[in-house]
Amino acid sequence: MEPSRRKLLLLVVYVITNLSLQVRGWTGEIHGRVVCDVCGDSSVGPEDHVLQGAEVAVLCITKSGEVLNYQAFTNSKGIYRVAETMPESDRWDACLARPISSFHEHCTRLGDNNSGVKFSYKHPSGYSHTVRPFVYRPTNVPTYCI
Numbered sequence: 001m002e003p004s005r006r007k008l009l010l011l012v013v014y015v016i017t018n019l020s021l022q023v024r025g026w027t028g029e030i031h032g033r034v035v036c037d038v039c040g041d042s043s044v045g046p047e048d049h050v051l052q053g054a055e056v057a058v059l060c061i062t063k064s065g066e067v068l069n070y071q072a073f074t075n076s077k078g079i080y081r082v083a084e085t086m087p088e089s090d091r092w093d094a095c096l097a098r099p100i101s102s103f104h105e106h107c108t109r110l111g112d113n114n115s116g117v118k119f120s121y122k123h124p125s126g127y128s129h130t131v132r133p134f135v136y137r138p139t140n141v142p143t144y145c146i
Contacts (some may be wrong), residue, residue: 001048019081026091029083030058030123034074034099036107039145040137042100047145051136055100058082060092060121062101068092071100099134111135 034054038047051074058070072080084092098116102108114134121129 025085026088026125027083027085028092028123028125029081029128030060030095030097030121030131031079031081031087031128032056032097033078033133033134034080034102035078035133036102037111037135037137037140038107040141041145042111042113042135047142050074050076051102051104052076052078054078054080054134054136056061056080056097056134057096057100058095060095062090063093064088064090066090088125091125094118094120095129097131099136102136105134106138106140107136109137109139111137114141 011130034051034056034108035044036049036051037044038049039045054074056072056074058072060068060070062068068084070082070084072082074080096116096118099110099114117131119129119131123129
């Protein structure tokens with residue numbers, strides 16, 4: 001290969017490499033759990049269970065000032081998850097996760113201090129933030145709890 005073509009090829013490789021490093025993606029994840037506090041005693045016991053199908057909203061503000069609104073539902077393990085890949089300059093800065101509803105037949109009353117959780121998202125790409133569990137209670141506490 002002649003020297004001028006080789007220099008041109010090296011220059012092209014250098015430019016492509018630098019451009020790909022500047023447009024880096026960032027991935028974040030937020031997850032948490034929704035549970036039913038069957039006895040309404042604010043402690044986890046054998047009678048308590050996770051809630052499948054509970055709805056959770058997650059609102060995030062990015063470093064560029066954009067507001068992103070996510071909707072998630074819990075799986076069979078009571079876990080909801082929100083994940084996004086975006087440019088590093090647009091990554092999440094602060095978020096609010098809040099329970100919306102429980103579709104469980106008996107456990108539909110939102111527990112105390114469960115209006116939402118605000119947090120800063122300072123994790124590097126590929127890491128996740130765990131939100132404390134959201135708790136629902138039954139309208140009528142079962143007699144075995146009294």
